[in-house]
Amino acid sequence: MSEHESHEASHQVMAGMLALAAAGALDIQQQRRLEEHARECPACRREMEIWSGYSQGLRRLPQPPIPAQLMERTRTRLVQERAAAADRRWDELMLGALALFAWTVGLTFWFVARIVTGGELVVMGANLVRLGTWTAGSTVLVWMTAAVAAIALGRRRRELRRVL
Amino acid sequence: MILAAAMNPEAFSGAQDAIDRMRRGDPDAFAAMISRYQHRLYRYLLRLVREPAAADDLFQQTWLRVMEKIGRYDARRNFESWLFSVAHNLAIDSWRGRRGESLDDSKDSGEPPPGSRLQSVHPDALERLLDFERGAVLAACMHELPAIHREVLTLRFEEDMKLEEIAEVAGVPLSTVKSRLRRALEGLRAAMDARSPGSIGRKGA
Numbered sequence: 001m002s003e004h005e006s007h008e009a010s011h012q013v014m015a016g017m018l019a020l021a022a023a024g025a026l027d028i029q030q031q032r033r034l035e036e037h038a039r040e041c042p043a044c045r046r047e048m049e050i051w052s053g054y055s056q057g058l059r060r061l062p063q064p065p066i067p068a069q070l071m072e073r074t075r076t077r078l079v080q081e082r083a084a085a086a087d088r089r090w091d092e093l094m095l096g097a098l099a100l101f102a103w104t105v106g107l108t109f110w111f112v113a114r115i116v117t118g119g120e121l122v123v124m125g126a127n128l129v130r131l132g133t134w135t136a137g138s139t140v141l142v143w144m145t146a147a148v149a150a151i152a153l154g155r156r157r158r159e160l161r162r163v164l
Numbered sequence: 165m166i167l168a169a170a171m172n173p174e175a176f177s178g179a180q181d182a183i184d185r186m187r188r189g190d191p192d193a194f195a196a197m198i199s200r201y202q203h204r205l206y207r208y209l210l211r212l213v214r215e216p217a218a219a220d221d222l223f224q225q226t227w228l229r230v231m232e233k234i235g236r237y238d239a240r241r242n243f244e245s246w247l248f249s250v251a252h253n254l255a256i257d258s259w260r261g262r263r264g265e266s267l268d269d270s271k272d273s274g275e276p277p278p279g280s281r282l283q284s285v286h287p288d289a290l291e292r293l294l295d296f297e298r299g300a301v302l303a304a305c306m307h308e309l310p311a312i313h314r315e316v317l318t319l320r321f322e323e324d325m326k327l328e329e330i331a332e333v334a335g336v337p338l339s340t341v342k343s344r345l346r347r348a349l350e351g352l353r354a355a356m357d358a359r360s361p362g363s364i365g366r367k368g369a
Contacts, residue, residue, distance in 0.1 A: 019349040023320055025327055025342050054349060054356075057302045058321035063203070064210050067220045071198050074224045078194055081228055 010037065014044055022051035091154045098146035106138035183243060186234050198227055201244075204323060205251060211318040212255050212311055222258060226251040241332075248319070248333040259311075305355035313348030320345060 014037040020026050021034055038044045113121065113129045121128045128134060179200075185193030205226065209219040229250050237246060306314055312334075319325045319333060331341045 019346050019353075020342060023345050023349060025320075025345055050353075051349070054302075054353065055321065057298060058306075058317060058352075059324075060299060061303050061306070061322065062299045064207055064216075066202060066206055067216060070206065070220060070223060071195075071202055074198055074227050075191070075195055077224050078227060078231055079191065081231065082189070082191075 011041060011044065014038070014041070015047065018044065018047050018051050021048065022055040087154060087158060090157065091150055094153055095146055095150040098149050099142055102142035102145050103138070106134075106142055110134045110138070179243060180239075183234070183237070183239065186230075187237075194227070194231065201247060205247065207322065208248060208315075208318055209251055209255065211306070211314050211322075212252075213258070214307060214314075218258065222251060222254050225254050229254060242329060244323075245325070245329045245332040248323070248325075249335065252315070252333050252335070301360060302352070302356065305352055305359060308355055309348060309351050312344055313351055316341060316344045317348050317352070 014034055017026060017030060017034050021031060026034065034044075038048055110129065110131070113134075117129055119129060126133055128137070179197075182193045182196050182200075186197065202223075206219060206223050209222045209226075210216060213219050213222065226247070230247065233250070237243075306317060309317070315334065316330060319330045320327075325333070327338055327341050327345075331338045334341065336344075
């Protein structure tokens, strides 16, 4: 490769780095090589000036106006979302607590029913005080009751918040 | 900007204190942080999505997501990078929701270029006008670039983020950030030359 060809190849490599140099995206060695090359190369020096103009222009772009009440609207949305999340947590907690309460009541009644009936209360061929039958029946009843109660309590709570 | 904050221990500890209070659900801390970042975050989103209404909605969604995820935020990470990455991900999701659009879509939205309505500050009136005109043309050309190129330009030049931080925000390797940056600048220059040849660099912009 002749000296001219070698210089041209080097020039092409350096010219390809000019845009990144304007963005401050070269490492120290690349930047130093580019600056050394530019000292000897008027075309690259000129290109560096042009890219520098772009860099400065991009740092001074006209700024967009902030929409009216953006901060206040964002704060309001955060407050609403926080309240909604608190309501969801409260509903879940209430559902769990009511289910537990209903299960406890169901189990207590099972003990009482077994004592009172002597362990046998047959209705339509099924012994209602058998553990399996009682559990299945009370589970359905417990979850339905707990869900209805949790929904009702949650609604009441939200209504109270609206009033306050 | 980031460097300035990093070199200012009071600003840094103030931000850290606000983050700690946000973790505890303090609404005043959220208000302080929204106020602190509102210009930068909104500008970033507007450059990215180009439509003020979409940027407005994404801005609010970003803070909702921050409130949801602040408990899992790793304090060793740069908060700004994390905040902008939350906004970036929401913008991506919003794009996915719209049929026929992608992040590298370069079609003009029909909206005026972001920031073309306000002047940058300059002491001399004539120079300010020229500066504004050049800035408006540059903003208009930037507006035509694909979103991934607009994003990398605004993060690098307006937000003054390091390349590593940009990579964190965009969720791409450092090499991709460099190649995007180079293509974005070359695309911007081509657009500027097509619009008004030699308008930058030769007139002392």
